[in-house]
Amino acid sequence: MANQVSERAEEPVTTGSAFAGAQYLMGLQLFTKLATFAMNIVIVRLAGIESFGVASVDFELLLATLLFLSREGMRNALLRTTSDPPTRSTQRKPGAKDQLLINASLVPIAIGMVMADCAYLVYARGSNNERRMAMVIYIVAAWVELCVEPLYVLSRARVLFKVQAKCEGIAVAARCATVAMLLIIGRQMAVDDDNPFSLVAFAAGQMAYALTILAAYAWYMSCELEYRVWHCYVPRKSSAGYFVMPETRSMAVTFAGQSLLKHFLTQGDNMILAMHASDAVKGTFALVTNYGSIPARIIFLPLEEASRAMFSRQSNGSPIENAKLARRVLDILGKFQFLLGAILVVFGTLYSPTLLALLGQNDKATSAAMVMYCLYLPLMGVNGFLEAFVHSVADRTQLVQANAWMIVCTVTYAIFSVQALSVLQFGSAGIVAANMGNMAMRIAYCAKFIKQWFQSKRLPGPKISEMLPHRNVILACAGSALAIIITQSYAGKDTLLMRLMSLGVGGLLGLAVLATIWKYERKFIGAVQDLKSGNVDKLKTD
Structure with a gap:
């Protein structure tokens, strides 16, 4: 599998390829949110709102801090760097451009290891056994996920959004299944409704996500690369004698500072x-x-x-x-x-x-x-x-x-x-x-x-x-809002039937708004189609 060669012709990054690839990311996000939505309903019932709050706020903050600060600056800097064009022939080592991408993408892994050690010293103290164990698992899972960076960067440089969607989708499914399974098992073992796995289940789910996404990227990228995947973890100097381009280092430092600020904002x-x-x-x-x-x-x-x-x-x-x-x-x-x-x-x-x-x-x-x-x-x-x-x-x-x-x-x-x-x-x-x-x-x-x-x-x-929007679209939205307010005020008792009837009215009004958009925003809809298909010349002349 590792020596299979992608037969795609050289395909530069264009407006069309970028926005056409967005459909895969939208599909991924749709699956992710629906799976997470369903899982959250189960979690609140099995683990309780308090455990859900700890996992969603404290643990996710820890995970986001490790991942975001380790990799975001380099990721943004490498967006401006291109990869070697895909070829039909095999080669033993990465090309010059790919090697520079690989070298730079290994930096977040090293940074992540240092940050993981620091996080353990800071977060593990003063916690009870269950919370401390969960935090340790989260920290290790974050570093495992950082090991995906070389493969992720190469896939993004080649605009392989489909690969990203597949890998992340599989990993999300693994996380949801792991969390749900452990919470169900813990519920059977619970004493006085105290689920023993209420926090560890979230950590185990994150570890399952990290291991799965690493394995999935290794599998799919072995079909896209002209060299074996293990080369993506071997740094080599460029012909100019450096591992990372000076411009990339400079931009990464700048973006890292911005990432720190953005992290505080997000x-x-x-x-x-x-x-x-x-x-x-x-x-x-x-x-x-x-x-x-x-x-x-x-x-x-x-x-x-x-x-x-x-x-x-x-x-x-x-x-x-x-x-x-x-x-x-x-x-x-x-x-x-x-x-x-x-x-x-x-x-x-x-x-x-x-x-x-x-x-x-x-x-x-x-x-x-x-x-x-x-x-x-x-x-x-x-x-x-x-x-x-x-x-x-x-x-x-x-x-x-x-x-x-x-x-x-x-x-x-x-x-x-x-x-x-x-x-x-x-x-x-x-x-x-x-x-x-x-x-x-x-x-x-x-x-x-x-x-x-x-x-x-x-x-x-x-x-x-x-x-x-067109003025008729604005009027349709305003009219829908007025109709909803009137309907809800006359709905009477707040029962399940009345709620469903109210949602039914909203669905009909929503369809009316969409029909208005379809009728009066035809030029915009055509432009969106041109954007997706990469019809650049038509976009420039509109």
């Missing part, structure tokens, strides 16, 4: 919850973010990754033509986010309490936090593709400036979130509101950067007017 809520909230509050917030982040994971994240892959290649070809294409892609992504955001704001805010009640989560605090999260999601989507553009085209000086602004965002977010949680007693909804303010600040910076970037090219930048 994990800031978990950090604050870990310090200021009870395990029950952590569990409630984890439920809201897990349920509410389904659109973000399924749609926003794949689009952000595809955007980053495409925008990172802006240095190839004609600068003016690439800038025109980038402007058109930004317009398309902006309109997509506005359309999706309108649907989320109308249907998400009005129906999330009903959906939570059907899932057995009927308290006001959870409903309020979910409503706020539906308002937060559109901001998250817009920020995702804007930051993807900024990080892909900015030079080192501009990245340093972006880092400085992110420091301001981090400090502002920390102040408001602590106040909302500890002083104002807004609970989970307060943390989501602080996140909204943080996201708005980041969007404002990106918008300013993009405007100046296009001005430097002597080209007009993207316009909000080009991104706004």
Whole structure:
């Protein structure tokens, strides 16, 4: 298997290949979120809301810290590096470009080993036996997952999104199966409803994920590479006498600093919850973010990754033509986010309490936090593709400036979130509101950067007017919101039948909104199809 050769012809990274590959990532995220959604329902019943809160906040914070800080800076730097083109012939060793990618991708593994040792010394002290054992397993699992980096980097350089989707999908299935199995076994052994595996099950699931994704990448990449997989773990000097290109080192350091700030922003809520909230509050917030982040994971994240892959290649070809294409892609992504955001704001805010009640989560605090999260999601989507553009085209000086602004965002977010949680007693909804303010600040910076970037090219930048939905679509959304409010006010007693009837009305109104989009946004739908198919010339002339 290891010496099989990919017969794909040379396939450069293009707008089409990047966005066509996003469909695999969307499929992966759909499977991941549905599997996690189902698993969370089981977990809360078998392990309890407190254990769910510890695993979702404390353990996930530990895992994210180890993985994000070890690999994110190098990953972003290597996005701008190409691999050797696939060939039909076998070769014993990686080519020059592949070897440089391999050398650089081995750095996170070494960093991760040091961070894992430090994490053990910090986190393992003062914990009870069960929590300490779970943390140790999480730490080891994080390092095992870092061992995937060389294979991941090579697959991303060759735009093998399908391989990524397969590997991560298999690993997610292994994690869910392991957690569920151990919790069920623990439930049978429980005394006084105290599941002995309530925390260890999560750690074992993460270890199963790490081992499975490593094995899956080794299997699938052995079919894509022209050399044996073990070569991906052997560093070799380049002809110039260095292991990692100086430019890559420099960019990795810059991105690492930005990754540290981004980590505080993305994990800031978990950090604050870990310090200021009870395990029950952590569990409630984890439920809201897990349920509410389904659109973000399924749609926003794949689009952000595809955007980053495409925008990172802006240095190839004609600068003016690439800038025109980038402007058109930004317009398309902006309109997509506005359309999706309108649907989320109308249907998400009005129906999330009903959906939570059907899932057995009927308290006001959870409903309020979910409503706020539906308002937060559109901001998250817009920020995702804007930051993807900024990080892909900015030079080192501009990245340093972006880092400085992110420091301001981090400090502002920390102040408001602590106040909302500890002083104002807004609970989970307060943390989501602080996140909204943080996201708005980041969007404002990106918008300013993009405007100046296009001005430097002597080209007009993207316009909000080009991104706004058609007025009839806006009217359809507003009319649907009014109809839902009237229906819910006259629904009478809050019974299961009335909830299902209310959801049925919402489904019909949702179809009406989609039909309106189909009728009045035909040009936009055609542009999305061109973007997916890689019809670059047509995009430039639209």
